[in-house]
Amino acid sequence: MQRRGLLRRLLAFLALLAGGALPFGISRLLVPIAVADPSHLRPPGALADMRDFTAACIGCGLCAEVCPPRCIEFYTRSGGGAVNTPYIDPRASACILCGKCMEVCPTDALRVIPRQEIDMGIAKIDRDTCYPWLDRGVCGACVTVCPVGNKAINFEFANIYRPVVRDGCVGCGLCVEICPHPALAIHVRPRVA
């Protein structure tokens, strides 16, 4: 008799666990894991490790609400465990490095760090596409728009048209946003250590 009582309590406990897991299962089914778009950047000050970032971000949306250029978007219908976390797509709208999102974030997902320490990625110029590198014209838009300046991007030595990315680049993506080439001759990619 005692064993049967124990079994019944165990079954009730398992039913409780299964019932408790049900809403999580349904909501997870609604957000399938999509292939990550390499152009998506995390906002400035984000924890470097993506697992740490997902574990720290509560998905409150404050970073996007204070963003003046409204460049911060969210994975709303996909992303699996990273659903509702913020990203910036510089092809649509890029970060202006104002730092408001770092200040407003209630968690340590975005930390307040000095501008030169921000690491959203590093710009890469596609020399087979960029107009000055192909000698197809004069541009320099990326160099002009860069908020960091000479430490991040300037012109190749002895050439005043061909842009070259330097180590000081913080990956804000303003150069991507402004690039006049239809296929975009510059991209921001994660910095390889």
Add this chain to the structure above:
Amino acid sequence: MLRHLNKLRLATLTLIFAALILLPFLSIYQSYRAAYAYDLLAPTEQRLYDAMEWLTESFTNDPAEDLDAIKGTTWSASIFDLKLSDPLAVVGQIAAGARVYSPFLLSALIPIILTVLLGRFFCGWVCPATLLYEINSALSRWLRALGLRSPTRHFDLRFKYGVLAVGLLLSVATGSIFFAIIYPPAIIGRELYYAIALGGFGAGTVFFALTLLFDLLVARRGFCRYLCPGGALYSLLGRYRLLRIARKVEQCNDCTKCDVVCEFGLLPMRDGFGQECNNCTACMAVCPTDALAFRIALTDLPAQGAGHLGRTHLRHGAAHTPGEN
């Protein structure tokens, strides 16, 4: 006086919901201001700009900066540099990251203290989903008038503690904060922002619609009572709350109006409040004899028996009423 508290509560809920709709529009307006872009806007955008300017110009000198004063949702908000977060967000983050980030923990301190003192007040007085759930309950009453079966299924109230425990385990196992995607107030705040500022609802809206259907067809306020992990956390925190609703047995006439009106299916007329009661005061508002009032105590009154103005008490006399001095 106390019977008007329910109106105050509904006004508070409406105000919070309206704020959650207004804030994304203000955010859009701020970005227009920051870009000095009025002349570049489409006519509809200009109308939005004008409306928001009309709303805010008497409070702000520099809208792009000053309107940052109030931001966020009930999940996490920043109000005049005071950061407030939902305790469930903090608990979930601690579980997911296996570490404590103290500034974030502190942002939940005021809500935690209030919950310890007032119980599940968040569920009745703040939660933006509550407004929609109560409208949904009214809808189910109308459907019953049309002849549909009313949602009367009952489950074990302890299910929600299972949801809380499973959510914590899943957060620990996967390293992402699982409560954020099933917790209705977090969903509402976020999805309103997505819909207004990002131009499209996310997956949370589908989940929230499912919970509405569950409430409408299966169990009245079923999600809040049986499944909500936040409700579970606040029930636990508010178990020994100080502010309680209690029945004055001398004034009760056993009319059962309070038992019927209680959205959470509690039984105020039989002194059945417990940790589920969120002090919403709906029962006070319907009581015809003002027999329900607040009481400062750590526990509910034990069952007091039939009300002294009721038929049972009048017929059998005071001898059959326990708790009578």
